[in-house]
Amino acid sequence: MSEYKLPEIWENPSAMGGAWGGLNQPTAGSRFEQTLPRGDKPFQLYSLSTPNGIKPLIMFEELRELGVSAADYDAFRIKIGDGNQFGSDFVAINPNSKIPALLDLSGDKPVRIFESANILLYLAEKFNHFLPSDTAERNEVLNWLFWQTGAAPFLGGGFGHFFHYAPEKIEYAINRFAMEAKRQLDLLDKELATKPYIAGDTYTIADMAIWSWYGRLAQDKIWDKAGLFLNVKEYKNLQAWTDKIAQRPAVQRALEVEYQEI
Secondary structure, three states, X not given: OOOOOOOOOOOOOXXXXXXXXXXXXXXXXXXXXXXXXXXXXXXXXXXXXXXXXXXXXHHHHHHHHXXXXXXXXXXXXXXXXXXXXXXXXXXXXXXXXXXXXXXXXXXXXXXXXXXXXXXXXXXXXXXXXXXXXXXXXXXXXXXXXXXHHHHHHHHHHHXXXXXXXXXXXXXXXXXXXXXXXXXXXHHHHHHOOOOOEOOEOOOOHHHHHHHHHHXXXXXXXXXXXXXXXXXXXXXXXXXXXXXXXXXXHXXXXXXXOOOEEO
């Protein structure tokens, strides 16, 4: 492998390689006209069952478990490998062209919600579930919710990309991000040694957000053999928390959601 020489000014390469190289562009915005379907439920979710994509599914199914009928939803599959996320209707909901994206049609005007953590927060505040009202307890949930939004890019875009998706194995990159992934797993394991859920005694949106990434990794269900590579079995407290959440009926249903096709 020849050494990469930095140009003075970066230019978009003619070919990137890798699983997603053909989709990536250095510009934002829609690339084609699109009409997304809408169902008759109060919420319209456009997603896919990636770690970020399952977060709102878990939340909706947990609300369903509590009998919150006003949180009923339609789920439509966005095939990110085909570039559905760059269509005009999807971009109108999420200008960042990432799943999941949500429309709340329950009010006088549609409300768009994007970024998976914000979808969890929006639904928690709207229905007064899975987010404590006590100021200190609420703050602790938000500490961990936003920890996940800041930490997961190092896990997914960093470790996951270079371990699984990159067209070549780069030792430095894999070591760099494996070390950070292990540090994050160790952090969660230490925190969960002293409490049943990540923010304290109660299951919250912080658990939903973190489980979707780190719980699924602890189960070795994100990238092929990534859990083995990172030796996730050594994190006993994280494993116990992962199993506890995985046994929740709402979580099990969320992982089996049948999407409608667009």
